[in-house]
Structures are given as C-alpha cells and as structure tokens.
Amino acid sequence: MNIQQSSKLPFEELIAESFEGVTGDWHHELCKRGLQNYVDVGWPGAKNESWKYTNLNKLGSHSFSIAKDYSTAIPEDMIIPLDCPRLVLVNGVFNSELSDQKLLPEGIALTPLANLSDYQKTFFDDLRLGKEIKYALPLASLNTAMFSDALVLELAEGTELSSPIHIISIGSGSQITFAPRIVVNVGKGAKLDVIESHVGASSGMYFSNSVVQFNLQDGAKVGHYKLQNESNESFHISLTKVLIKERAFYDNFTISLGGILSRNEIQAHITGSGAECCVNGTYLGAGSQHIDNTTLIEHIAEGSCSREVFKGVLGDRARGVFQGKILVHPDAQKTDGYQMNRAMLLSDQAEINSKPELEIYADDVRCSHGATVGELEEEHIFYLRARGIDRERARRMLIGAYISDAIDEIRNTGIRSSIQGVAENWLKHNLYEKK
C-alpha cells in the first residue's frame, strides 16, 4: 500500500533511464505504450485479485539498477543438460559469442530487433495489454517499457525440427534488473521444441522480468519446456503468452526451483477448433522461497481440449501459490478441460494457497478440476522401510514418484528424462528431515 501512495511507481525512474538506450522509432513507441499501460494499471497490491497471494512489496521497494554488462559464461551445472543449439541472453540481451546461431537448422530464422519486418513487429502487439484491472498485466507492461533486446524466432511453414532449440537467459551481476523478451512464431504445420533455462551466473541478487510469446499457426506442434533456476536471492517474474490456432498442439512444462520469489504466469488462448493445449509443471520450494504458478487457459473456439497437471513439494518455510483458471467462451462448445493441482507440505511452516477456477459460458462442455493438499503418508514410508530402505531414501523415492506424475506429462521423452534428472538432483540436495 505504501508503494501506491508515493507519487512514483517502482521502476519508473529506471524506465526513463532505459529509454535513453532505445534506438529506432518503433521500439521507442512500443516502450512508451508499455510505460503508459504500466502507469495506468499501477503496481499490483494485495487488492489485485490476480496478485492476492504474491506480495511484491519487497520487490517494489528494493532499489535496482539497469544491467550494463552483457558478457559472462554459461553456468553449465544449472541449465537443463541437453546437446542442441543454444541461444543465449545475458541480462536480457542476445550474446552471439555464447550462442550457436550458426548451428541453427534450415527453416528457422533469428532476426535481430533492429531488422524486424512489419509483420514480425505485429507479434509484439499480440500481448494485448489490457487496461481493465481484471485483465491487466502490470509486470508485462513493465517489461514492454523496459526491454532492450528481443529474441525473435520464426519457423517456416511445414518445417519439422528434430532437435530442440535451447534458449538460455542468464542473470549476471548484483542489484540489477533486466527484461528478457522472447517471441517465437511457428508457421503452419511446423514442428518445434523449445527449452528455456533461466539461471544466474553468480549468487548475485537480481530481478528478471521476462515475457515470452508463442504463436502457433494452424496445425503447428510445439513443445515448450522451462527451467526456472535463478540464483537464490533473485526475483523471477515471467509471463508466457500463447496463441493457439486451428488443430495446433502446444505442450508446456515448467519446473521452478530457484529464486527467492518467482511467478510463472501462463496465458494460453485457443482460437482455433481442434486444438490441444497442455500446461503442466512442478514446483519445488525450500528455505523461504515463494513460488507462484498462475495459469489461464482460454477456450475461444469450438472443440478444443486442455489439460493441466501441477505438482508441488514445499519444505522449510516455503510458500507455494497455484492459481489456475479455465475460461470457456459461449461459442467454445465441446470443450474438454481438465486441471489438477496437488501440493505436498513437508514442514509445519510451509504454506500452500491454491485457487483453481472455472468460468464457463458454454453448456456442451466437460470441465473438471481438482486440488489436494497433504503430507507424505507415514504408511508408505513404513512399507518401504519394512523392505530395508532407510527413511531418508524412502522419503526421496516417494516424493520423486509424486512429482514424476507431472513430469510424465512431457511428450518429448529426451527432454522428459533431462528434467527428471534436474528434479532428482534437487531432491538429493534439499530433502533432509529436520526434526
């Protein structure tokens, strides 16, 4: 509340500073629109329903500066280990030395921000920043006002890539803020897998405010898998906006491990019939981490289906938030929607706030959602211990099995096992019982 009363919004001065670095009229105009939107909507407080459970006061009152250094090394042990072409952003700016743009297969084009065609520029407008508080995206507006570079990828019609593309966003430095912006347009009938790794190069504290847009043209097939493994004290807020057209298929998975406060927001808009959308994830929290997963799946056209499975494990004083909404428009008859959030609390100071929501305006639909909260079953541990497995290992096995329900949703088997490995590694380092 204090923040809103002061005359300037958080980051407003930094926006002015970042404006000076912006070249090109179009980019400048876009930033100005983002700023206007940000000012209109304001910093999200507790009264903002969409931010009810995630308090940004600490982030808003911290003083950051704009990242100036754009070179570093890739922290190999923190990213998803996969052998495929990499595109690297350091503090939100594309780093060609660390990237394998030369290894990009045929059919995929990477265009620098300065050379965007008029058509490519329209992708940025697809964000549809609303002014109405209910739909407003204050942090995405802030990203639009502040992004200094963007990664724009286009896959030509009918191209099917066998190898995934790995986008790595590295935060390097301390007390800095940056706004990664990624746009991926997948042509008709094209097929692509994208991996996003968000990591920190050092233990420095920073704020990464990212916006990722995916456009799936008719019949496109996209796998989009994300690892959020920012450095311990950092803030990570991201919006993934997906437009899904006719018969397109979108498979999303997010694993959140890092940061002191993170929010992974996904908005998928299904505008074509026969489309399928999967939004899955797992969140693993320890210490005093706060992990927020907020999703919106909007069925606008007839005959589409969506599936959502989230599983969380929270230890120590960690807090988890899950807000999932399925919105079915009047014309979206024959929609099939499913959503499930399960959370496991491992300590008596951990907390989960869950809000699975259905908003339905069409009658011929099948929608269901579920949510459960619980702890590890003592009986299950006993079963394993009776078979000679020690307590700690039994717990790890059970929790591992618990979250693999969500990880199993990943369609790409290679990526699935890599992510499984990341999760197991986390369990090994964070699961010890405090009694």
Place this chain on the structure above:
Amino acid sequence: MSISSETVDQVKGLEADKYKYGFVTDIEMETAPKGLNEDIIRFISEKKEEPDWMLEWRLKAYRHWLTMKEPNWAKVGYKKIDYQDLYYYAAPKSMDRPKSLDEVDPELLKTYEKLGIPLKEQELLSGVVAVDAVFDSVSVATTYKAKLTEMGVIFCSISEAVREYPDLVKKYLGSVVPQSDNYFSALNCAVFTDGSFVYVPKGLRCPMELSTYFRINAENTGQFERTMIIADEGSYVSYLEGCTAPQRDENQLHAAVVELVALKDAEIKYSTVQNWYPGDENGAGGIYNFVTKRGACRGDNSKISWTQVETGSAVTWKYPSCILQGDNSVGEFYSVAITNNAQQADTGTKMIHLGKNTRSTIISKGISAGKADNTYRGLVKIMPKAEGARNFTQCDSLLIGNSCGAHTVPYIESRNPTARVEHEATTSKISEDQMFYCQQRGLSPEAAVSLIVNGFCKEVMKELPMEFAVEAQKLIGISLEGSVG
C-alpha cells in the same frame, strides 16, 4: 423436439403457478420515513423498546458502515442501490404485540395460510415444528412457545430477546459476525428489525424443529432480519428457514445476518429454502439477497451443518460459513443453487479450521439455465495449529441452455502439513442420452429435466428435514420451467 398438447397445457398450468407467493397482502402498515440516518435508527430502537446499550451498538455499526464501500468482487451485476430510497421499518399497524394467536390480525393469519404456513397450532403437524413468523420488520407470531419454554428452550423474536434476556444477547450478539465484518452486515447491525432468537440449554435435544418464515410484503422496504442460535453444551437443535416476497417490478433489498454458536458437544443443523421473488424473465424486479451467515463451533466436538436450497432472488450473495475453533469440531455445507432467466447467484462457504482434527465437508450443486450466472465461491483455510484437519469439497455445475454461465472459484489455503484438503469440481450438461431415455419412457421434457436435476441434487436434498425436502423438490421443478424445449 415436438411437444404434445398435453405438455403445453401442463406448462401453461405451471406458468400460472410459477411464483404463487407473488401476491400482496392488503394490510395497514406503519412505516418509518424513507431514508437512513441516525434518527431512523433511534426510531427503530424506540419502536422495539430497546435498552440504551442496544441503540449505542446500532449507532456504532452505522457509523462504521458510513466509512465502508459496497463490495464489488462477487460475480454479480446489479443496479446501484440507493440506500436513502428505502423504508427501513415497516410493520402491520394492528401489531401491538399480541399475547396469543387469537389476537393476531386475521388478515395476517390468512397470508401465512396462503403461503402454506398455518400458524394456528392445532393445524400444525402435531407438534413437530414450532414457527416464528416474521412479516416485514416484525415477528407476528411464535407458536409452541409455552411448550418450549417449559423445557428451557428460548424461542422468540430477537426484539423480545433483547428485552427479556439481555445478558444472553449481550454475550453473543456480534461475537460471530462483528459489526465491522462487511458492508451488508454492518448495515444490518445498524437497522435490523426482527428475526428469531434460539437458546437451547445444556444437554437438551430440542424435541421439535424450530422454524422461521420470513415474508417481505411492503413496497420499497428492505428486510434486515437477524437470527441468533445458541446451542449450549451437549444440546441439539434443527432450525428451518423459509422466505417469500410479493411480485414487484422494483428490486428489494434483503440483508440478513445469522449467527450460530455451538458450545462443547453441541450440534446445530440449519436449513434454508430461499424462495424470494426472483424477478421476471427479463430480470425486472426481484430481491437482492445479500446475507451474512456464520457459525462458530466454539467447543470441542461441536458441529454445525448448513443446508441451503436457493431458488429465488434476482441476485444472491451468500456464504454460510463455519469457524471450527473447538478440537474435533465438524462443519458441513450442503447447497443447491438454481438460477434461471436473468438470476445471478454468487454463493458458497468458508471453512476456517483452527482446532485440531477439525473436519469439514462441502457439497455444492449449481444449476444454471436461461441467461443466468451461477458462481460457487468458497474458502477452505487451514491454520497452523489445525493438526490433522480434513476437508473434502465437491462442487458440480449443470448448465441448461447455451446462454448461461457456471463458475467455480475455490480458495484453498493450507498452513499445516498434516492437513488434508481435497477439492473436486465438474461442469457438464444434461446429455441428450439422458433426456432421450426419460422421454422414451413417457416423461415430458420438463418432467425429464426435473427428474434429472433432482437426481443431480439428491446428495444435498437428503440432508433437508423431511417436511422441507418435498417442498424443495417441487420448487426445483418450478424454478427450471421454460428452460427446455
């Protein structure tokens, strides 16, 4: 589908029967001047011959209300209410607190007879139900009082309780729903006119169902009743509540507060059949039903169970809740909410788990037809000390027609690892197969829908006391008329 002439006749017959409680009783009324200010509150308090502390309590609530804003988070839209354009007190003129039923205005007795609530004791189901009848701002009659008093049960109007049992009222009034709780409850605290008061003494199982029948009659009047039920240690009481209002083109406001207190080992069962006038097909008229209902399970092993069948009102804003303070206490919420035409309902519950091994069950069935919107909004909150707490929630929605909406907004907050919370929700429609099956066996489309919907609601209906269940079933059929074909 083709409809036989018989069906058409049936529907026409039902049309007339649609809101059979829509008549107006022509009776001389005494009202306070329109508008709301401290003088009106003093007027109400004086009419009720209240002690000073009660007036002060009301004024405090009013002053707080002035600082509050009308809530807008619910998924309902309605015309702005002009709080100065309402009558806050309306009472039948002949009412001079009748000593017995013989003194009650025959016109009033006739009204209740027409509503199907005979107040003459001999006509009541031999001693099964005791009724408190509230007409606009005042309680007109309470039956079986003598018999109940003999056993130590206090069942009277709340105005009477303020005069006769001030200590009890003082102790519990506002202890569950404080004056500053929310906009509508604060308004109610300031201007509440009547309602029922129940006290069940230690260890007594109340031998009959207690019931209040609320009737709004006067024009431009808001009804602000307040109900309090206190179940002392080891007691049990079942309470029923029914409500109707005449058919009018303007909207009328109903902002009630219900407070329940269950002490150690006590149980309260609270059932509501809410059938306020819902407005016409186009959404003109109808009652704004903005109600705060809350129960506190104060003692260990206590239990509070809410059952509601919501078919009426143009706009419903209602969340009967349980605060589970005592260890092993139990909260239940069973709800059927039906909206048709332009009705809007935003209803649900809150279960706040504070004590150890507290349990709660939520079963909510929402049915939406016509152009209606039906929202379930609920909160399950497990506090850190609620070791072993358990919640199960199921909310199902049924959509009939393609211009209605059904929404589910559950909030689940857990801060104890030993707690188990489960939530399930589904949304579906009546399938063509089900309809075909019923029609093939000779049921009309309307009868088929009614049958299927009743089956959909059965889990909740079986929680209603028998006398109510039959009426509620019929009501469901009537509420959904015209939604198929």
